[in-house]
Amino acid sequence: MIPARAWSDAQRLWDFQQMHHEPRPCSVGIGLGSHDLGVADVTADLYRRGMFPWIVFTGATSRTTRDRMPRGEAEHYRERAIELGVPAGAILVEKEARNTGDNIVLSRAALAQRGIDVASVLLVSKPYEERRAYATACKLWPGVEFISASAPMTLAEYVDTLQDTRLVLDMLVGAQQRLVVYPKQGFMIDQEVPGAVTAAYERLCADGFTGRLVPEG
Incomplete structure (x- = not known):
């Protein structure tokens, strides 16, 4: 749940x-x-x-x-x-x-x-x-x-297509991490991330939705 x-x-x-x-x-x-x-x-x-x-x-x-x-x-x-x-x-x-x-x-x-x-x-x-x-x-x-x-879908609709809620949340967290990590590695432009988005990301990490994170070495 x-x-x-x-x-x-x-x-x-x-x-x-x-x-x-x-x-x-x-x-x-x-x-x-x-x-x-x-x-x-x-x-x-x-x-x-x-x-x-x-x-x-x-x-x-x-x-x-x-x-x-x-x-x-x-x-x-x-x-x-x-x-x-x-x-x-x-x-x-x-x-x-x-x-x-x-x-x-x-x-x-x-x-x-x-x-x-x-x-x-x-x-x-x-x-x-x-x-x-x-x-x-x-x-x-x-x-x-x-x-x-992209497809005009809500988050709930996308979860329904995959039938795997944890996987979707893992992927959302992984995608967010890359927006912060990859600019430092020269892979993408830097973009401003609102504080509320960062806080949401950090809470989801703390909740264990970390299956799609990449190493930050």
């Missing part, structure tokens, strides 16, 4: 980790690989709405996706988008990325190889990784405008 305070703290992290951008037409859409096929669904929907003429799906496999996505996250995303009506010719697939930095750097290279000019990118990610994706892209691809997008 998750205490009410922990739910409230998780909601605060959930709200902060989303950028609350309004999608608008961009040069390209990039769907960041993960366990969540909903990223492909959102990317396909944005394409059908005319938000971009090109899609890059990026991602290899990880310990959490190798069984359900044996051909690689990007390839499974591609297949899903085609099922949803996206023309295969509008999709580029990048199969090597194993982290968010790779997603950005290798997608940029794939687009350059195709000679596609990029002034703006609509980044599509899991809901709780919008801010991480945005901060990473701004660091690694300067001079381009980035808009973040």
Whole structure:
């Protein structure tokens, strides 16, 4: 049973980790690989709405996706988008990325190889990784405008999709930690974190939701 305070703290992290951008037409859409096929669904929907003429799906496999996505996250995303009506010719697939930095750097290279000019990118990610994706892209691809997008879901709805409350809270805490640790390591831009968000993060850590933290050496 998750205490009410922990739910409230998780909601605060959930709200902060989303950028609350309004999608608008961009040069390209990039769907960041993960366990969540909903990223492909959102990317396909944005394409059908005319938000971009090109899609890059990026991602290899990880310990959490190798069984359900044996051909690689990007390839499974591609297949899903085609099922949803996206023309295969509008999709580029990048199969090597194993982290968010790779997603950005290798997608940029794939687009350059195709000679596609990029002034703006609509980044599509899991809901709780919008801010991480945005901060990473701004660091690694300067001079381009980035808009973040994800499935329009509440925290409760996302928990329902995974049926694992502790895992979701662990992931929220891990995502928040990276927003603080990774700028120091040069992986993303620094962003101001409100004190109330930091306090919520610290309480969740104290409550034991630490399964997705990274070493801070």
